[in-house]
Amino acid sequence: xxxxxxxxxxxxxxxxxxxxxxxxxxxxxxxxxxxxxxxxxxxxxxxxxxxxxxxxxxxxxxxxxxxxxxxxxxxxxxxxxxxxxxxxxxxxxxxxxxxxxxxxxxxxxxxxxxxxxxxxxxxxxxxxxxxxxxxxxxxxxxxxxxxxxxxxxxxxxxxxxxxxxxxxxxxxxxxxxxxxxxxxxxxxxxxxxxxxxxxxxxxxxxxxxxxxxxxxxxxxxxxxxxxxxxxxxxxxxxxxxxxxxxxxxxxxxxxxxxxxxxxxxxxxxxxxxxxxxxxxxxxxxxxxxxxxxxxxxxxxxxxxxxxxxxxxxxxxxxxxxxxxxxxxxxxxxxxxxxxxxxxxxxxxxxxxxxxxxxxxxxxxxxxxxxxxxxxxxxxxxxxxxxxxxxxxxxxxxxxxxxxxxxxxxxxxxxxxxxxxxxxxxxxxxxxxxxxxxxxxxxxxxxxxxxxxxxxxxxxxxxxxxxxxxxxxxxxxxxxxxxxxxxxxxxxxxxxxxxxxxxxxxxxxxxxxxxxxxxxxxxxxxxxxxxxxxxxxxxxxxxxxxxxxxxxxxxxxxxxxxxxxxxxxxx
Amino acid sequence: xxxxxxxxxxxxxxxxxxxxxxxxxxxxxxxxxxxxxxxxxxxxxxxxxxxxxxxxxxxxxxxxxxxxxxxxxxxxxxxxxxxxxxxxxxxxxxxxxxxxxxxxxxxxxxxxxxxxxxxxxxxxxxxxxxxxxxxxxxxxxxxxxxxxxxxxxxxxxxxxxxxxxxxxxxxxxxxxxxxxxxxxxxxxxxxxxxxxxxxxxxxxxxxxxxxxxxx
Numbered sequence: 001x002x003x004x005x006x007x008x009x010x011x012x013x014x015x016x017x018x019x020x021x022x023x024x025x026x027x028x029x030x031x032x033x034x035x036x037x038x039x040x041x042x043x044x045x046x047x048x049x050x051x052x053x054x055x056x057x058x059x060x061x062x063x064x065x066x067x068x069x070x071x072x073x074x075x076x077x078x079x080x081x082x083x084x085x086x087x088x089x090x091x092x093x094x095x096x097x098x099x100x101x102x103x104x105x106x107x108x109x110x111x112x113x114x115x116x117x118x119x120x121x122x123x124x125x126x127x128x129x130x131x132x133x134x135x136x137x138x139x140x141x142x143x144x145x146x147x148x149x150x151x152x153x154x155x156x157x158x159x160x161x162x163x164x165x166x167x168x169x170x171x172x173x174x175x176x177x178x179x180x181x182x183x184x185x186x187x188x189x190x191x192x193x194x195x196x197x198x199x200x201x202x203x204x205x206x207x208x209x210x211x212x213x214x215x216x217x218x219x220x221x222x223x224x225x226x227x228x229x230x231x232x233x234x235x236x237x238x239x240x241x242x243x244x245x246x247x248x249x250x251x252x253x254x255x256x257x258x259x260x261x262x263x264x265x266x267x268x269x270x271x272x273x274x275x276x277x278x279x280x281x282x283x284x285x286x287x288x289x290x291x292x293x294x295x296x297x298x299x300x301x302x303x304x305x306x307x308x309x310x311x312x313x314x315x316x317x318x319x320x321x322x323x324x325x326x327x328x329x330x331x332x333x334x335x336x337x338x339x340x341x342x343x344x345x346x347x348x349x350x351x352x353x354x355x356x357x358x359x360x361x362x363x364x365x366x367x368x369x370x371x372x373x374x375x376x377x378x379x380x381x382x383x384x385x386x387x388x389x390x391x392x393x394x395x396x397x398x399x400x401x402x403x404x405x406x407x408x409x410x411x412x413x414x415x416x417x418x419x420x421x422x423x424x425x426x427x428x429x430x431x432x433x434x435x436x437x438x439x440x441x442x443x444x445x446x447x448x449x450x451x452x453x454x455x456x457x458x459x460x461x462x463x464x465x466x467x468x469x470x471x472x473x474x475x476x477x478x479x480x481x482x483x484x485x486x487x488x489x490x491x492x493x494x495x496x497x498x499x500x501x502x503x504x505x506x507x508x509x510x511x512x513x514x515x516x517x518x519x520x521x522x523x524x525x526x527x528x529x530x531x532x533x534x535x536x537x538x539x540x541x542x543x544x545x546x547x548x549x550x551x552x553x554x555x556x557x558x559x560x561x562x563x564x565x566x567x568x569x570x
Numbered sequence: 571x572x573x574x575x576x577x578x579x580x581x582x583x584x585x586x587x588x589x590x591x592x593x594x595x596x597x598x599x600x601x602x603x604x605x606x607x608x609x610x611x612x613x614x615x616x617x618x619x620x621x622x623x624x625x626x627x628x629x630x631x632x633x634x635x636x637x638x639x640x641x642x643x644x645x646x647x648x649x650x651x652x653x654x655x656x657x658x659x660x661x662x663x664x665x666x667x668x669x670x671x672x673x674x675x676x677x678x679x680x681x682x683x684x685x686x687x688x689x690x691x692x693x694x695x696x697x698x699x700x701x702x703x704x705x706x707x708x709x710x711x712x713x714x715x716x717x718x719x720x721x722x723x724x725x726x727x728x729x730x731x732x733x734x735x736x737x738x739x740x741x742x743x744x745x746x747x748x749x750x751x752x753x754x755x756x757x758x759x760x761x762x763x764x765x766x767x768x769x770x771x772x773x774x775x776x777x778x779x780x781x782x783x784x785x
Contacts, residue, residue, distance in 0.1 A: 185592070210603060218610075218611045222725065231725070238717060240718065241622060243621065244617075244622065247617070
């Protein structure tokens, strides 16, 4: 296995921003990035607690605590909305905010003020959504289908709509910022195809956001008017049509799935290449397949509506749904090709990346099964669907988030996370994840419907296994949270480039200083050119340039910093 | 010593110019991306309109008058003229012709205001939605489908008018600033942004106009 580089002689953690700065309005993309990510983690815990309550209710076939079942309805509605709109999407926005300008050698995002504004829309929107619990929680599921969401849901549904509107505006503003930053602010010598793949994935994600979110905004406007202004666009008894909502909603929400997973795919490209010490296999194919997913993603929405669509329209959407598997397959193939023959170091980041690969393939294959019309009509609204999208969104997106945390934590804080705890976290998460979601395929195929608080007694054994695994999965999250908090104060000093990576974010101190880089930024000709003599020479030269004296502007060690220790090798 | 200081000052000045240029380039790209994105909310309403048509037996539904296109057509022509004037005015000020700019934009803003007033009138006087009760074959009594035609008309025109109003107010503000000479030579970005946003209003309206009155 490759030797992990030790921190540079005399390297130390660069000064970090004070804690108070994270609670204030700031236009520094590094502060905003952390604000996004930490806010998202808070909502992850809230959404996770809701999931635990869902699994508690499903321990037994009968109704336990949720009375008429409406408490249960509100639980799965809130769980899904919080996890999608307040955890995964904002986390990726935050990571992109922190990393993309650094990868481009830029001082900041293109519109720093707008960036801060987009972030500060999120906490109030989240609070607004959760306040729904005090006025009659939304019960229509995250898809919010009318007439459920118009006629049978509490006033919390109105708050839910307004909250989503605000989050949508935040998404659009953030996406505009990413697109402009990536288009205009690359340094000299970095063409489109010298750009790191994480930046490519953020570009594809942002394109989806600007093309998709306006549809959600339009649809939500109509839904809001139906609730508060007496119109009846979605009320069939007054000449409306519920399919208007389904079409508009899924036209946004199917691409939104790729908003959640594309940045994760970008993370995988970075992590796998760096920790395999090999160039990315098929760089251009990965970049183009991101764009392909972004475009084809807009042609598949009606596969969510096979049971409500007129039959002759089903076939084309089945075909497009299968086509979108091709770019995804290209990526998986490229990542395996990248690892093949590499000097892989199986640290926590790499483990989660490989974990993503295996779980995401399972989720992708069950997705193909659901994309086939006959199977879908049989399995529609069963636990098979729940299993499918948790494999994609937890086994995919969340695993990629974990990989990203382990990979970039040293850059953000200047400290390394504990590898032992990281590996423990991986194995507990991986196993409990599998036993939480894999049995859901089985109960789903046997016909257990989703979104119902009661179920037939024959499903109980599997449901107990699922619930107990889910509780372990919930607890496993605290391992990484503890690890992060511990590492901020006690972690080993990482130095500027602990992984000896070639992308630009590592060619500055950890954490980076104000305006990110001291002196001129010189990107290496190939961001993934590992294993060549030239890359070694480049990295060695960077090591000499990035001495504490150069990084901090004056010689000697700053007082109060612990002496760096070598990173435990693997 | 002296010359190296001069060199530093020159470097600093070059760097400052580079930053300014980048800022302007970013702003231009940003507003283009925003417009490409936000126009899709208008498309969403068009899609809703078309799908409601499909699911209605007749459009406009029986007993509902088709919207009268005469007055809105006049307003639309006025809006188109205003966009031409906005463009000409912006060209004028780029050639340092402040007076030409002020004249053209004054008329354009007047036309814009007239358009908003006409559409407000249309919105208020559109045939009120009849609340007729109809009994279906299976004996269920429902409120007549007649509401949809007027409801979606009102949503679309109001949605557009809000945009027109906000952007017109912005244009009035930058017009006033320009009249007071607050923008230096060559510093026309605020006006350029206003012009671009006004084209957005016009294009969005043309889409709606076709769908509402001619489709």
